Amino acid sequence: MTIIAKKPASLTDLPMHYCPGCGHGIVHRLMGETFDELKIADRVIGVAPVGCAVFADSYFACDMVQGAHGRGPAIATGIKRSKPEAIVFSYQGDGDLASIGMAEIVHAAVRSENITVIFINNAIYGMTGGQMAPTTLVGQVATTAPKGRDPKLQGWPINMCEMLAQITGAKYLERVAVDSPQHVMQAKKAIKKAFENQVNGVGFSMVEVLSQCPTNWYASVPQALEFVRTKMMPQYPLGVFKDEGGK
Amino acid sequence: MTEKTLRKGNEALAEGAIRAGARFFAGYPITPQNEVPEYMSAYMAEAGGAFVQAESEVAAINMVYGAASTGTRSMTSSSSPGISLKQEGITYLASADLPCLIVNVMRGGPGLGSISGSQGDYFQATRGGGNGDYHVIVLAPNSVEELGNFPKLGFELAEKYRMPCMILADGILGQMMESMSFHFDPIDPNKLGKFDWAVDIHKNGRKKNNVFSYKGDNLIADVVERAKRYGYIEKTEARWEEREAENCDVLLVAYGLSSRACLEAVNKAKEEGLKVGLFRPITLWPFPSKRLAELAAKAKAVLSVEQSLGQLVQDIKLAVNGKTPVYLNAYPAGGQPDGHSILTAVHSILNGGREGLFDLQEHAGDFAYECKRDTSLGMQGDLKGGK
Numbered sequence: 001m002t003i004i005a006k007k008p009a010s011l012t013d014l015p016m017h018y019c020p021g022c023g024h025g026i027v028h029r030l031m032g033e034t035f036d037e038l039k040i041a042d043r044v045i046g047v048a049p050v051g052c053a054v055f056a057d058s059y060f061a062c063d064m065v066q067g068a069h070g071r072g073p074a075i076a077t078g079i080k081r082s083k084p085e086a087i088v089f090s091y092q093g094d095g096d097l098a099s100i101g102m103a104e105i106v107h108a109a110v111r112s113e114n115i116t117v118i119f120i121n122n123a124i125y126g127m128t129g130g131q132m133a134p135t136t137l138v139g140q141v142a143t144t145a146p147k148g149r150d151p152k153l154q155g156w157p158i159n160m161c162e163m164l165a166q167i168t169g170a171k172y173l174e175r176v177a178v179d180s181p182q183h184v185m186q187a188k189k190a191i192k193k194a195f196e197n198q199v200n201g202v203g204f205s206m207v208e209v210l211s212q213c214p215t216n217w218y219a220s221v222p223q224a225l226e227f228v229r230t231k232m233m234p235q236y237p238l239g240v241f242k243d244e245g246g247k
Numbered sequence: 248m249t250e251k252t253l254r255k256g257n258e259a260l261a262e263g264a265i266r267a268g269a270r271f272f273a274g275y276p277i278t279p280q281n282e283v284p285e286y287m288s289a290y291m292a293e294a295g296g297a298f299v300q301a302e303s304e305v306a307a308i309n310m311v312y313g314a315a316s317t318g319t320r321s322m323t324s325s326s327s328p329g330i331s332l333k334q335e336g337i338t339y340l341a342s343a344d345l346p347c348l349i350v351n352v353m354r355g356g357p358g359l360g361s362i363s364g365s366q367g368d369y370f371q372a373t374r375g376g377g378n379g380d381y382h383v384i385v386l387a388p389n390s391v392e393e394l395g396n397f398p399k400l401g402f403e404l405a406e407k408y409r410m411p412c413m414i415l416a417d418g419i420l421g422q423m424m425e426s427m428s429f430h431f432d433p434i435d436p437n438k439l440g441k442f443d444w445a446v447d448i449h450k451n452g453r454k455k456n457n458v459f460s461y462k463g464d465n466l467i468a469d470v471v472e473r474a475k476r477y478g479y480i481e482k483t484e485a486r487w488e489e490r491e492a493e494n495c496d497v498l499l500v501a502y503g504l505s506s507r508a509c510l511e512a513v514n515k516a517k518e519e520g521l522k523v524g525l526f527r528p529i530t531l532w533p534f535p536s537k538r539l540a541e542l543a544a545k546a547k548a549v550l551s552v553e554q555s556l557g558q559l560v561q562d563i564k565l566a567v568n569g570k571t572p573v574y575l576n577a578y579p580a581g582g583q584p585d586g587h588s589i590l591t592a593v594h595s596i597l598n599g600g601r602e603g604l605f606d607l608q609e610h611a612g613d614f615a616y617e618c619k620r621d622t623s624l625g626m627q628g629d630l631k632g633g634k
Contacts, residue, residue: 074301
């Protein structure tokens with residue numbers, strides 16, 4: 001018998017707790033495949049966030065550190081500077097990275113820490129139950145924006161890739177999505193590149209993944225995928241915002 | 248032991264830490280501890296370690312969290328308001344059982360306060376300034392020599408018990424110069440061996456290591472189990488110094504810089520024919536309660552001499568447990584004691600006076616509080632305190 005598909009060795013056998021339709025599991029898998037293909041599994045040290053992915057330390061087969069909300073890039077900095085041979089990633093959500101951890105992500109980019117950041121943007125606080133995120137769309141309803149996000153009261157969504165692209169130390173920034181097989185393939189390429197960059201000593205690399213949260217969007221999975229395509233992508237266009245990997 | 252050299256407190260501490268094997272430092276500028284990160288930026292790389300000037304104290308302590316996860320001897324330093332910001336990271340370090348060194352060169356508070364040396368952070372250091380049931384080991388040096396030698400002790404205790412250790416100094420200790428020597432040869436941390444819990448590059452299929460702070464359903468067991476370590480530390484790791492403490496009438500209790508002024512008071516008292524002794528806690532947590540209780544039982548009175556407004560005195564009262572009267576001679580928010588001012592308080596105790604002794608309710612005097620807001624809704628009246 002020929003095995004044509006299997007779980008990456010870089011993921012553990014533990015069943016994931018993520019909700020049906022959530023994008024976290026897909027991204028975990030793409031990262032696991034990347035570690036296997038780049039043969040870096042024994043060098044990877046990951047930083048798990050606070051939020052839905054707080055248990056990510058159980059899902060990745062590599063050594064993992066789980067720290068405080070928003071501080072992933074600082075923790076990753078401490079690990080990378082202490083173990084320069086390690087491949088260090090910080091896995092973060094939108095509240096984590098673009099709100100409470102704004103200073104940490106910006107300055108990790110400023111220092112061009114040679115780390116890889118995987119940024120899951122689902123425009124909502126998931127684990128805490130659907131509060132407004134810094135990336136929540138204008139008009140999008142959240143439990144702390146019951147009438148929808150109103151720019152007069154809550155400002156506008158923040159585009160992290162575009163913002164970080166202004167920073168000299170940010171070397172690779174790409175926004176991808178996991179709403180379709182085609183986009184999942186592109187996400188894989190981007191994630192792989194972000195880790196290859198670290199292996200090659202390029203500097204700060206981040207992949208922003210538009211992800212769906214059917215539970216907190218009060219949507220079916222097809223509706224959630226449609227929301228990513230029709231609502232999120234106009235605000236958060238996919239593409240490469242910076243690529244100085246080869247330079 | 249090295250030859251005696253003249254060093255500034257903060258620089259002795261920084262050099263002592265590198266000699267003790269510190270190989271990761273992250274910090275953020277704040278007076279009066281700036282010589283520490285400045286020294287580290289100049290010499291840490293030379294020693295084979297990493298120095299990062301962080302974007303904030305919050306980031307710095309989290310960088311330490313990451314570096315400590317790898318088993319690297321890691322540290323940060325700051326001063327009072329900066330240490331407040333680090334409390335998030337400190338409680339995470341405690342929960343993840345990570346060893347590290349945190350230095351607080353204290354200044355006047357609360358808030359931005361002043362840049363004068365002070366001891367106002369005693370509660371924050373000894374009670375655990377962050378959330379949850381945890382402790383950090385707290386070492387209180389009283390000389391430049393101890394500042395230079397305590398980092399080694401701090402790392403050793405932190406690693407032995409897998410918990411953060413804090414060196415609680417103050418702005419004057421940090422800024423003053425004294426003759427000092429290091430009591431140990433430089434340590435090569437690569438020869439110390441690896442921790443089986445640390446995250447690292449790993450081959451040969453070792454089981455994966457997770458350093459984590461979220462304990463979920465296991466939290467109760469985790470906290471109760473860690474408390475065994477705390478109890479053992481209280482029983483075995485208390486450190487202190489005694490001067491004329493066995494047979495005195497008034498036992499002074501002071502740590503850090505104020506203990507130096509107390510020595511002057513002890514000597515002056517001797518000249519006057521008074522029996523005054525000194526008990527100096529070196530570890531503030533664990534507090535050397537047992538020995539203090541023994542000594543206090545033989546004295547007529549105990550006097551807390553502290554550069555804070557009644558913080559150390561609470562641990563003294565807990566230790567003495569009502570068996571001997573305990574008084575407070577306080578120099579809060581940047582005030583400094585000297586032998587004369589301490590002796591004034593001693594005289595008051597022996598002669599029944601009040602000069603130099605502080606009591607919060609006595610201090611209130613005939614002060615009356617008047618609420619300036621409209622209280623006609625009656626809430627204020629209904630919530631009035633005791634009769």
